[in-house]
Amino acid sequence: MENAQAVTTNINKPREEKSKSLWRHAFETIMKDKMAVVSILIFLSYSAIALLTTFDLVAGDWAKEVGGSYTAPSAEHWFGTDIFGRSVMAKTLKGTQVAMSIGLFTALISGFIGVLLGAIAGFYGGKVDEVIVWFYTTFSSIPSIMLLVAITFILGKGLLAVYLALGFTSWVSLCRLIRGEVMRHKDREYVHAATAIGGNDFRKLFKHILPNVLHIVIINFSLQFQVAIKSEVILSYLGLGVQGRPSWGTMIDDAKLELARGVWWQLAAATLAMFVIVLSLNILGDALRDALDPKLKGK
Amino acid sequence: MATNDGLKRIVLMKKMISVLLSIALVLGLSSCTKKEVSNDKVLNLAVSAKIKGMDPIYANDLYSSNEVARVYEGLLEYHYLKRPYTLVPNLAESMPKVSEDGLNYTFKLKQGVTFHDDKAFPDSKGRELTAEDFVYSIKRLADPKLQALGWWLLDGKIKGLNEWRDKYADQPKVDYTEEVEGLKAVDRYTLQFKLAKPFPQFLYSLAMPFTFAVAKEVVEQYGKEFINHPVGTGPFTLSEFKQTNKIEYTKNPSFRKKVFPSESSPEFKHMLTDAGKTLPLVDKIIVNILVESQPRWLNFQKGRIDYIGIPKDNFDSAVIPGKGITDDLKAKGINLTVTPSLDVTYTAFNHDNKLFSNEKLRQAMSAAFDPVSSNKLFYNGTALPAQSVVPPGIAGHIEGYKNPFFGQNIELAKKLLAEAGFPEGKGLPEITYDCPSSTISRQIGEFFKQQMSKIGVRIKVVQNPWPELQKKIKNRTVMLYGIAWGADYPDAENFLQLLYGPNKSPGANGSGYNNEEFNQLYKTAAVLQDSPQRTALYEKMNRIVAEKVPWIFGVHRQSYVLFHSWVKNYINADFNAGQAQYLNIDVAAKKEASKKL
Numbered sequence: 001m002e003n004a005q006a007v008t009t010n011i012n013k014p015r016e017e018k019s020k021s022l023w024r025h026a027f028e029t030i031m032k033d034k035m036a037v038v039s040i041l042i043f044l045s046y047s048a049i050a051l052l053t054t055f056d057l058v059a060g061d062w063a064k065e066v067g068g069s070y071t072a073p074s075a076e077h078w079f080g081t082d083i084f085g086r087s088v089m090a091k092t093l094k095g096t097q098v099a100m101s102i103g104l105f106t107a108l109i110s111g112f113i114g115v116l117l118g119a120i121a122g123f124y125g126g127k128v129d130e131v132i133v134w135f136y137t138t139f140s141s142i143p144s145i146m147l148l149v150a151i152t153f154i155l156g157k158g159l160l161a162v163y164l165a166l167g168f169t170s171w172v173s174l175c176r177l178i179r180g181e182v183m184r185h186k187d188r189e190y191v192h193a194a195t196a197i198g199g200n201d202f203r204k205l206f207k208h209i210l211p212n213v214l215h216i217v218i219i220n221f222s223l224q225f226q227v228a229i230k231s232e233v234i235l236s237y238l239g240l241g242v243q244g245r246p247s248w249g250t251m252i253d254d255a256k257l258e259l260a261r262g263v264w265w266q267l268a269a270a271t272l273a274m275f276v277i278v279l280s281l282n283i284l285g286d287a288l289r290d291a292l293d294p295k296l297k298g299k
Numbered sequence: 300m301a302t303n304d305g306l307k308r309i310v311l312m313k314k315m316i317s318v319l320l321s322i323a324l325v326l327g328l329s330s331c332t333k334k335e336v337s338n339d340k341v342l343n344l345a346v347s348a349k350i351k352g353m354d355p356i357y358a359n360d361l362y363s364s365n366e367v368a369r370v371y372e373g374l375l376e377y378h379y380l381k382r383p384y385t386l387v388p389n390l391a392e393s394m395p396k397v398s399e400d401g402l403n404y405t406f407k408l409k410q411g412v413t414f415h416d417d418k419a420f421p422d423s424k425g426r427e428l429t430a431e432d433f434v435y436s437i438k439r440l441a442d443p444k445l446q447a448l449g450w451w452l453l454d455g456k457i458k459g460l461n462e463w464r465d466k467y468a469d470q471p472k473v474d475y476t477e478e479v480e481g482l483k484a485v486d487r488y489t490l491q492f493k494l495a496k497p498f499p500q501f502l503y504s505l506a507m508p509f510t511f512a513v514a515k516e517v518v519e520q521y522g523k524e525f526i527n528h529p530v531g532t533g534p535f536t537l538s539e540f541k542q543t544n545k546i547e548y549t550k551n552p553s554f555r556k557k558v559f560p561s562e563s564s565p566e567f568k569h570m571l572t573d574a575g576k577t578l579p580l581v582d583k584i585i586v587n588i589l590v591e592s593q594p595r596w597l598n599f600q601k602g603r604i605d606y607i608g609i610p611k612d613n614f615d616s617a618v619i620p621g622k623g624i625t626d627d628l629k630a631k632g633i634n635l636t637v638t639p640s641l642d643v644t645y646t647a648f649n650h651d652n653k654l655f656s657n658e659k660l661r662q663a664m665s666a667a668f669d670p671v672s673s674n675k676l677f678y679n680g681t682a683l684p685a686q687s688v689v690p691p692g693i694a695g696h697i698e699g700y701k702n703p704f705f706g707q708n709i710e711l712a713k714k715l716l717a718e719a720g721f722p723e724g725k726g727l728p729e730i731t732y733d734c735p736s737s738t739i740s741r742q743i744g745e746f747f748k749q750q751m752s753k754i755g756v757r758i759k760v761v762q763n764p765w766p767e768l769q770k771k772i773k774n775r776t777v778m779l780y781g782i783a784w785g786a787d788y789p790d791a792e793n794f795l796q797l798l799y800g801p802n803k804s805p806g807a808n809g810s811g812y813n814n815e816e817f818n819q820l821y822k823t824a825a826v827l828q829d830s831p832q833r834t835a836l837y838e839k840m841n842r843i844v845a846e847k848v849p850w851i852f853g854v855h856r857q858s859y860v861l862f863h864s865w866v867k868n869y870i871n872a873d874f875n876a877g878q879a880q881y882l883n884i885d886v887a888a889k890k891e892a893s894k895k896l
Contacts, residue, residue: 063752083676084749238736239736239737239738239764243759243761243762244760250741253738257611260612260613261612261613
């Protein structure tokens, strides 16, 4: 948890030269970090693949038989074929769509819940705070896998259920962070100033305070994104995930039986795809924190 | 085992599915510490699941019931060396006298059979088994307080037993002394059953471990712990059952004189070298519990397990299709035995759904399905395509019969689909296909989807945890579902009942199929004793369901078991309770063969 006294802010600080905005500064910092740039490019290309597969421009024919059952990787099929002779390459690409959409929607849902509850708790304090803190403490004491399984049981199967299940189970850490930050900010002068000119609570909270804690949301978003991708794989592996379309989780589920007969390529393709995006998002998350978190400035 | 008839049956079915899917299961492994082969005749087995306990009335899964049957015995058993399966007396002196109306069964018991020695008996000396023991044991199965998992077997079958059960359901204590009309010990060695209605399959239930004889003194002595203190009349004893990974049985020193059979079906003639020898043939059984397939497979190869069902994914390294086992295994003296299982896999239509009353649609979908590829993908090409519901090996199966709508024929399928009113699948809604949530079940579902897409039928595969699937079938909220059925006893009735209209959900007929002609035939056949007339009826029903396609049939599976050269008399059987007493170990051969492993 951050300690308000130890922080020097760069807001309202008079500067000699033309001051750069926080965002401009962050952008420049990230651009200097080669790893971060590569990560962004990887993230963008995964997003592009996901979009292209959504409109069937890429891997639209993943369900087609292109060869025999369990053909080993070759020049023709880079990642070989699966049990039904479908291209593992095409399945992996199609799986990107599932993974990216789950990452995106989960991060959005958990971001929304986390920010809303965290901001309200931090801003109003008192009973409201107590209730929200009690709620997320209780909530986070339930093992998240159990919770995931329970939610998918209630919501049924499908992509929407996975979005919601993962979104509903992953907002607690963000909520805590936002609550702390908002508490720290709400007695700042700029907030008092806003009060003085007649700003209401809603305006103070969302127009003034929130932009100042937004960097936390962004960092959290990128980390949440990859956690969601991993969780989807676990859910699908357990047979609770997406149905009727390829996902990396179901591919790994298939692979657990295939390995005994020496079929490694489905496992390899799915884990490689997952490894690259998860690693990129982790690096990106770190870089974002370095760039956006004022406490780490000049480190 | 029913697909959808309350929890007890669910558990049973689950057992069957797991049995069926994982091909075969029982294997053995010897003590790992000893390097040298001991001179004792030790049978090294392994099972692939935890044993729940040693109480017959709770032994509703294959693994527990096999363990129970080493210690306990019943009135009847299956002849070890005869196929088709034939019931022979075990604790009964002879086969029962059956009254003309098929309702009364009178058994004479063998005299001089004693329970294992145990401190529950006076002087710790096992007492003689009497007819009262069977009355007591079967009442235990019906006892409402005990919630026996095998009650479905006799539910509604024995006169007065259901009433006895219901009467004590709400009372604090169950009175075993109250006489039940259909279950009487006439004298010390005479036991009489009266059935509530004719049920020719009744005798099979007396060969199932649920009805095996326990002693009242022992049950009372140990109370709740009885499940861990098996005391039966059987060939082996176990002083105490513990939840460990190893169970060691020793030969029962006071076992009655029971000998290896001297008659056999032609295929087992070579086993008659042991004819007339006193059973059991081995001194000791070590049962190892190895849940994962890889350790089982490796231990088998090292000779620490006497026989093993080949794990699905090790199949390629063990068997060359069409040629038998690999040279590598052959050089080690390992043998392969292949036996059809009494089972059938199928995709059922929910006949409550208006859509599927369209017979042409059902036939079209059946004709679009490719059983050959399915067999290759999921059963290593070892299963037999199921032309209809009754598997080979029991009366009612029609040898050489070819179902006109089975075996992929896309042209025919498209034609039928057009006749059904859905040319190229136009106008047909998306059809859901529900299956259990295991990896293989999902793949089978995906395969089905792929097959149906060839004629334009759109399928959506939905995975469900097992209880959820059962519930959905029961609540009739499924459209199509993929499932399997394994025989409880070797009678086609056990399969045909799955399609008998009045058996519909919550009964065994999960698809809700209802065909007047079939129902009439079934009603007639159900009360007949085994006879050519009954077989003819079975065959007729089998043909009707093939042509009307109430299900899309899948395969009858075969189980592939490997056994070492030193194991004698091994037969892979669907009903293998009590098998261990017939197995023999050639110690000299084992010493020799072990050098090569």
